[in-house]
Amino acid sequence: MASGSQAARNLYDRIGEFLVDQRLDPDPANYAFAYQLLANPDGPLARAVHALTDGGVRLTRRDIETLGCDTQPVAGNPTATIEKAQGLVAQTQMQVEGFQDMVTAIHAETVDFGRDLAASARAMRSSGADNVEVERLTATMLERVRSAEERLESANREANELRTKLEEARDNARKDPLTGLPNRRAFEEAYAAQAAAGTRICMAVCDVDHFKSVNDRFGHVVGDRVLKALGEALSDTCKGHLVARYGGEEFVVLFSGVDIRTAREILDRARIAVSAKRYRLRETDAPLGEITFSAGLSAAAEGEMFGTVFHRADQLCYAAKNGGRNCIRLD
Numbered sequence: 001m002a003s004g005s006q007a008a009r010n011l012y013d014r015i016g017e018f019l020v021d022q023r024l025d026p027d028p029a030n031y032a033f034a035y036q037l038l039a040n041p042d043g044p045l046a047r048a049v050h051a052l053t054d055g056g057v058r059l060t061r062r063d064i065e066t067l068g069c070d071t072q073p074v075a076g077n078p079t080a081t082i083e084k085a086q087g088l089v090a091q092t093q094m095q096v097e098g099f100q101d102m103v104t105a106i107h108a109e110t111v112d113f114g115r116d117l118a119a120s121a122r123a124m125r126s127s128g129a130d131n132v133e134v135e136r137l138t139a140t141m142l143e144r145v146r147s148a149e150e151r152l153e154s155a156n157r158e159a160n161e162l163r164t165k166l167e168e169a170r171d172n173a174r175k176d177p178l179t180g181l182p183n184r185r186a187f188e189e190a191y192a193a194q195a196a197a198g199t200r201i202c203m204a205v206c207d208v209d210h211f212k213s214v215n216d217r218f219g220h221v222v223g224d225r226v227l228k229a230l231g232e233a234l235s236d237t238c239k240g241h242l243v244a245r246y247g248g249e250e251f252v253v254l255f256s257g258v259d260i261r262t263a264r265e266i267l268d269r270a271r272i273a274v275s276a277k278r279y280r281l282r283e284t285d286a287p288l289g290e291i292t293f294s295a296g297l298s299a300a301a302e303g304e305m306f307g308t309v310f311h312r313a314d315q316l317c318y319a320a321k322n323g324g325r326n327c328i329r330l331d
Helices: 004-021 028-039 044-053 061-067 082-127 132-172 184-196 211-218 220-237 260-276 306-322
Strands: 201-208 242-247 250-256 287-289 293-299 328-330
Touching: 004 028, 028 044, 028 061, 184 201, 184 242, 184 250, 184 306, 201 211, 201 220, 201 260, 201 306, 211 220, 220 242, 220 250, 220 260, 250 260, 260 293, 260 328, 293 306, 306 328
Parallel strands: 293 328
Antiparallel strands: 201 250, 201 293, 242 250
């Protein structure tokens, strides 16, 4: 059995191997993430990472920021894993719906009780019976019932508002906050649904050329504008097909119901449209330079797993970059 110091050394070595394999810089944030992951290999973070990297897909820095762990990020706010957050949202929504059903049932019973109580009070008054104390108690009970009804109605309204917010949260969990496009999770779910339905599928992986130099020269704000513009161009050109931001400067397109030649024609129109546009800095109107993207396009075989198809398209995208950029490589 390894000693405590040997076990620590083994963990340290595994962390280094993980960072090298994922091509991540050995900075404190990445090291902390790797430590949380490898120190608890059966935990929710490990399961989420395994799902994301299935088929050889590498993690990006944005993935790490999105997944988070129990460490403190730069802003000082701890983040949960995607899997845990999704589970909490779903669980809370179920609890709210159960609470709403309970409030509705209690409200109905309260209304019925108040109606019966009011009828009893009217009967006592019409009978002429001299029972002032009973009538007073009945009036007090009626007032309390009315107050309870108002509180129940208020609780029901609040539950409705919370339910709406939770539904928005679940939708937002599948949306990229910068571009407004579907995110990786939504894209993978769409692939699974299309594959299960037996739909013909082609997948494209698109990567902005020289994006790092854009960020280095003009800053991340301008870089974000470039990503938004590219997302819009892909969405406009690939209407009827799912365009998503997969992470960093990487976009993906799920072509459904078309063959690879048709998918290539559509994607090439998007490539030409992006490269033909002349981008300028909003603040100074200075030219930003040509923005292009490279892409890999692959057709999915029947029953083929997402990770396999993505890996193939990703490798084709790298081949497009190595082949001169601003081009498309396909199977």
